[in-house]
Amino acid sequence: xxxxxxxxxxxxxxxxxxxxxxxxxxxxxxxxxxxxxxxxxxxxxxxxxxxxxxxxxxxxxxxxxxxxxxxxxxxxxxxxxxxxxxxxxxxxxxxxxxxxxxxxxxxxxxxxxxxxxxxxxxxxxxxxxxxxxxxxxxxxxxxxxxxxxxxxxxxxxxxxxxxxxxxxxxxxxxxxxxxxxxxxxxxxxxxxxxxxxxxxxxxxxxxxxxxxxxxxxxxxxxxxxxxxxxxxxxxxxxxxxxxxxxxxxxxxxxxxxxxxxxxxxxxxxxxxxxxxxxxxxxxxxxxxxxxxxxxxxxxxxxxxxxxxxxxxxxxxxxxxx
Amino acid sequence: xxxxxxxxxxxxxxxxxxxxxxxxxxxxxxxxxxxxxxxxxxxxxxxxxxxxxxxxxxxxxxxxxxxxxxxxxxxxxxxxxxxxxxxxxxxxxxxxxxxxxxxxxxxxxxxxxxxxxxxxxxxxxxxxxxxxxxxxxxxxxxxxxxxxxxxxxxxxxxxxxxxxxxxxxxxxxxxxxxxxxxxxxxxxxxxxxxxxxxxxxxxxxxxxxxxxxxxxxxxxxxxxxxxxxxxxxxxxxxxxxxxxxxxxxxxxxxxxxxxxxxxxxxxxxxxxxxxxxxxxxxxxxxxxxxxxxxxxxxxxxxxxxxxxxxxxxxxxxxxxxxxxxxxxxxxxxxxxxxxxxxxxxxxxxxxxxxxxxxxxxxxxxxxxxxxxxxx
Numbered sequence: 001x002x003x004x005x006x007x008x009x010x011x012x013x014x015x016x017x018x019x020x021x022x023x024x025x026x027x028x029x030x031x032x033x034x035x036x037x038x039x040x041x042x043x044x045x046x047x048x049x050x051x052x053x054x055x056x057x058x059x060x061x062x063x064x065x066x067x068x069x070x071x072x073x074x075x076x077x078x079x080x081x082x083x084x085x086x087x088x089x090x091x092x093x094x095x096x097x098x099x100x101x102x103x104x105x106x107x108x109x110x111x112x113x114x115x116x117x118x119x120x121x122x123x124x125x126x127x128x129x130x131x132x133x134x135x136x137x138x139x140x141x142x143x144x145x146x147x148x149x150x151x152x153x154x155x156x157x158x159x160x161x162x163x164x165x166x167x168x169x170x171x172x173x174x175x176x177x178x179x180x181x182x183x184x185x186x187x188x189x190x191x192x193x194x195x196x197x198x199x200x201x202x203x204x205x206x207x208x209x210x211x212x213x214x215x216x217x218x219x220x221x222x223x224x225x226x227x228x229x230x231x232x233x234x235x236x237x238x239x240x241x242x243x244x245x246x247x248x249x250x251x252x253x254x255x256x257x258x259x260x261x262x263x264x265x266x267x268x269x270x271x272x273x274x275x276x277x278x279x280x281x282x283x284x285x286x287x288x289x290x291x292x293x294x295x296x297x298x299x300x301x302x303x304x305x306x307x308x309x310x311x312x313x314x315x316x317x318x319x320x321x
Numbered sequence: 322x323x324x325x326x327x328x329x330x331x332x333x334x335x336x337x338x339x340x341x342x343x344x345x346x347x348x349x350x351x352x353x354x355x356x357x358x359x360x361x362x363x364x365x366x367x368x369x370x371x372x373x374x375x376x377x378x379x380x381x382x383x384x385x386x387x388x389x390x391x392x393x394x395x396x397x398x399x400x401x402x403x404x405x406x407x408x409x410x411x412x413x414x415x416x417x418x419x420x421x422x423x424x425x426x427x428x429x430x431x432x433x434x435x436x437x438x439x440x441x442x443x444x445x446x447x448x449x450x451x452x453x454x455x456x457x458x459x460x461x462x463x464x465x466x467x468x469x470x471x472x473x474x475x476x477x478x479x480x481x482x483x484x485x486x487x488x489x490x491x492x493x494x495x496x497x498x499x500x501x502x503x504x505x506x507x508x509x510x511x512x513x514x515x516x517x518x519x520x521x522x523x524x525x526x527x528x529x530x531x532x533x534x535x536x537x538x539x540x541x542x543x544x545x546x547x548x549x550x551x552x553x554x555x556x557x558x559x560x561x562x563x564x565x566x567x568x569x570x571x572x573x574x575x576x577x578x579x580x581x582x583x584x585x586x587x588x589x590x591x592x593x594x595x596x597x598x599x600x601x602x603x604x605x606x607x608x609x610x611x612x613x614x615x616x617x618x619x620x621x622x623x624x625x626x627x628x629x630x631x632x633x634x635x636x637x638x639x640x641x642x643x644x645x646x647x648x649x650x651x652x653x654x655x656x657x658x659x660x661x662x663x664x665x666x667x668x669x670x671x672x673x674x675x676x677x678x679x680x681x682x683x684x685x686x687x688x689x690x691x692x693x694x695x696x
Contacts, residue, residue, distance in 0.1 A: 182595055232678065235681050239684055242684075246552055274417060287681070287688060288688055288689060291682055291684070292685075295675060297671045300671070300675045300677075
C-alpha cells in the first residue's frame, strides 16, 4: 500500500495550492514508476465511463498506479454512475486524483467519500485576504513579510497568485541572507527588476525624467505587463502627487495633506516628498494625456494603434510636459 | 377595430404621432413595426403602452380588461424589452424574449406585441438577430421600437419600420405643466428651458434633487472660471450619481421585498430573487450614468449660456434663474474659449459611454476647463 487514500477529490479556486498538489503527485509517481508514470486525463475530453474503463484496465506496472483527471467539474452528475461503481471497486494499488476548478458536484463528493477517499477544497483567498496569503507564501520561502510589506507587494504586482508567488520566490533569493522585509525595505529593494512598478514610471514623470519613465515602462512591458494596466497605476500616482502638490501650495500642513491622501503613512510620505518638487502644470498635462489614452484604448480614439504602442506614445507625450 | 379609434395617451402634444397611429387603428390594419422617435420625456413610452393596449384589446370579449392588463404590463401577450447593458442591448435581450417568442401564437389575444426600448443601443449583432422578425413577422406580431436618438439607430432597422415622430415639447408647455404641478414659476421656466424639450428631465431638474445637481455643476463651472477654487470640483457630481444609484437600487429592493412575500420557498423564488438582484444592479448603474451624463450636459449648457451672456444675448440663456450670475461671470470672457469648454464637457460625456475611469476623465476635464477659461 502507498499510505495514500484510493481517491482524492481536489477542488476550489486556489490555483497555487491545486498546482502544488498536481506537482507533488507527478513527482511521486515519477519517482516510483519513472517518467510518464502519472496517467493524466482531461475530463472535458474523457467522460466518467471512459475513466471507469481505464480504472478497470490491468497494467503490467508492478507498483502503484497513479491516475489524474483534471477539470472534473465539467462532468454531469447524471453520467457519474459507471465511475461511482469503478471507484467502489478499485484495485488496492491504484490512486486516483480528481481535480475540479470551482465547485464540484455533490454526487461526486459523496462517491469519493463512499470509496474511502478524501475530499479537499481550496478556496482562493479573497482580494482583501491576498496580503495574508502572500505572508504565508513568503513564510514557505523562509521570508517574513510584515502586513504593510505584503499589502505593498500585492498592490505592486497585482492579486494573481502565480505572479505573487514568483515575485516572493525572487524576493526571498534577493533578500538572502536577510529573512525579514518591511514595507520600506521592500519599496527600496531594487535588485529584483520586476519590483519596478508603474509607480516608478509615474515618479520618473513627476521628476521630469521622461527617458527614465520610458526605460522603466519598456522593461515592464517586456515582463508581460500591459499598457492599459500600467496606465491605471500611473495615473493614480500622478493624481495623488497633483493633489498633494495642490494642498501644499494652499499651505496645508503635511500631516493634513497625508490624511487627505489616505493609505498607509509611509506611502503618503513618499507622495508628499514627490509633490514638493513637482510641476503642477506638467502633471495636469500628463493626466490629460493618459485620459485621452484611455479613450483611445477603449475604442473612442482615432489612432487605431496597438495597445502598448499607444501607451508608449502617450508616455512620451506626457513626459514632454 | 372601430372607425372611431381612440386618441392614444402620450400623443396629446404630437400631431404626427396622433395622425399616424390614429389612422392605423381606425383602418384596422396597423403596421407590423413602428419606430417611435423623439427626445426623452415626450410620451413615447406612454403612447407605446396605449397602442399595445388597443392592439391587444381588439376583438376581445372583455376588451376593457385586456386593455387594463396591457396598461399595467401584466398582459401575457405583451413583451417589454429594456436593454440589460448600461450602454448596449445584448443579444440575449432579443433572442429569447422577441425572436423566439414571436414564432409562438398568442396566449389569449389575437396578437402579440413586443415593445423594445432604446433601440439605438442595438449593435449589428443584435440587429441581425432581429432583422428577420422585423421584416417578416407572423401576421399576429406587432413590434414597437423606441429611441431618443434616431440617428444612432441602424439603417437596416429604421428601413423596416414605420416612423412615428414625437417632437420636443415647447419650453412654455413644459413650464406650464410644472407650474400646474406646484413648481415655483422661476424654477419651472429654467428647468423647462434646460430640459431641451424633455418633460421628465424638466421634472427632475425642477425637483430639489435636480437643483442640488445644478449646484454641483455650477461649482464645476465656477471653479473652471476661477471664481471659486476646489481641489476636486467634480466630486459632488459623483456623489449625486452614487446617491441616485442607491435610490434606484432601493426602489428595486422594495419591489423585490413585496414580490417575494407572496412567493413560496423553492427554485422559482431563488430565480426571482436573482432576477431582482440583477435588475437592481442594472437600474442602479443606469441611474448613476444618467446623472453623470446629465451633469456634464448641464455643464456644457452652462458654458453655452455664458457664451450667450457674454454676447449680450440674454434671451438665449437657458438657465433663466441664474442670468445675473452668468452675466457677471461672463464679462470679459472669450466666447471662443467658452465654446471650447462646452465642447470639452460634451466630449467627456461621450467618453463615459466607453466606460472610462470616471475620476480620471473628470480630473482631466477640470484641468482642461481651467486652462481654457480660467482667469
